[in-house]
Amino acid sequence: MTFVNEDFGTSKLADRFGVKGYPAVFVDDVLVACPRDFGYFREEIGKGRYAPWQNADNQARFKADLSHMIDLILAGKKDVVVRENASRSAALSEVATLPKFTLQDLAGKPLTTDQLAGRVVLVEFWATWCPPCRSTLDWLGELKRKYGDNLAILALAVESPEDKIRSVAAGLSPDLRVAITDAPTAGAFGNITSLPTLFLFDRTGKTARVVYGAPPDLHAQVAQVLDSLAN
């Protein structure tokens, strides 16, 4: 067994798994614990599986979990480790339902969770300096045309100057609701680990899919989910 330290900010493994904070623990290339597990790095103290860390039971739990993962991998059961952690990580890292928020869109109109009740909702976090975001924003207009009133689309800008947001928004489909995100709203959606990050919620507000970045099959992934939710 080899212990490896990787620094926050340069860790390739963290990048690969979209982990933006620390600490995170990997067994080979399987993510077995992330900042949320330790209630650390912008997370609520005391909420993670091993939080607070300065507690004997939590340290024992982590030790037991880690030993279990190591035993499985040594026994050639990596697939089990991947499966166990995928379900746990997903449950821990993604919001379960459309969070409550109150924003103003670029036209100055209120934009709230309540207005979206009963509709399928797509929320994209984007930034003006993020090239993949620009192409996904154009594509969101196409989605709106295809699904019409069945689908509400919110394009929530982060970490970008307002004049540039307005300039980009001027070129988008007028049916998209564009707003500048405040920190509480971004925080309510959990860890935005990459841009764009795209959330899909069903008509009851339950999270149907979260897509980080702009993978090559983004359109296909989203279309598949939307077809099942919106039709």
Next chain:
Amino acid sequence: MTRGIQVDDLRSRRKSSLAVVIAAIMALALPAAGQDAASQIRAEAERLQQSLKNKPVSYPDLPDASTIIANGLKEAIQGESAGRLYFSLEKLCQMTDFLYGARAMTDKTEAVKTGLPAYEAEWEKVSSSVTAVNRQAREKNWTDSPVALRALSETAQGMTIPLLEGARGFAVSTEPKDGLFNLGQAEGQAEFAAFSTTLHLSRQGAPYPLRSLMPEIEALQEKTTDAFRPPRSIDLHPIFMSLNSALKQARELDAAKCYAGALFQYLYAVGFYGMLDAAPLDASQQATLKGALGAARQKFGGSQRDDSIAQFFLEKAESQVSHFDGSAPSADDWRVAKVLVDQVLPAYSALDKPLFGAQRASGKTIDITLVRWPYT
């Protein structure tokens, strides 16, 4: 870098009449080259003091920053006056790091308010200057320099890139302004590394035989991992953090063949490990320790070899029990000094006999990777 034995224990903050006596002795004992270096250190500390006076750092998250830095720089000058040049240099490094970090937050927060692109522009500027300074520092020929000076410089150089990358990580993961302090720290460490290459400080005695310490580092890592059990893993968590951080730095410096920096960090780690079991000292133990300090000073002072790293830890121990301000040492100060004398200095001497690494077991291996902040 640098750090002390325990989070706050490291900071000897006071002036003592004993220090004045030691200063007089050291002033007589130091060679001309040493005096040059002393003047350089004082001048650099005074330059930073003046910079702070002209433009105090003020940031809501660091309300006491100016006071802490001013006090630290004063200590650096007091250390220099007392002839504790390496102690003084370490303090100067800590304060350069802190001043540049706080300065970046004070001066650049407004500039990065518009978002990440503005932060990236700042980051690029700092990154290119730090890279250039680092490159220059790496070219230094240390043949005639004390190994402790090289160790301080290598440690500072080693910290710049992780701080730079970590700074960007914070800016991206939280807010651009949150990536400013570490960005400034990276600049400060590079600045100190460069400054240390200009010091006119000559090696005394034969060169220290630098080598890889990986077997010793791994052995201490194993002992540390074994020791990490409740209740100590709970009660002494800050010491474990410092200990693991020192071991990590030692390993990285060793891997980069920066053996002086690795030696320095390894000995720090030995000190932190010793603090896990350090008991309070009674009056007679304190008297014994003072005697042991004197004996160690004699031993390393009369060495025919460059034992400047031992001298550095000795200066730290002396600073724990002889405060610049004449105040009495605390119970923790005594504990730290005892660990330095009873464990760190013997560990330094023990390195003369290399430890051979245990053979790795064959068979299937796996990697356990921890993604972490580099210095906690």
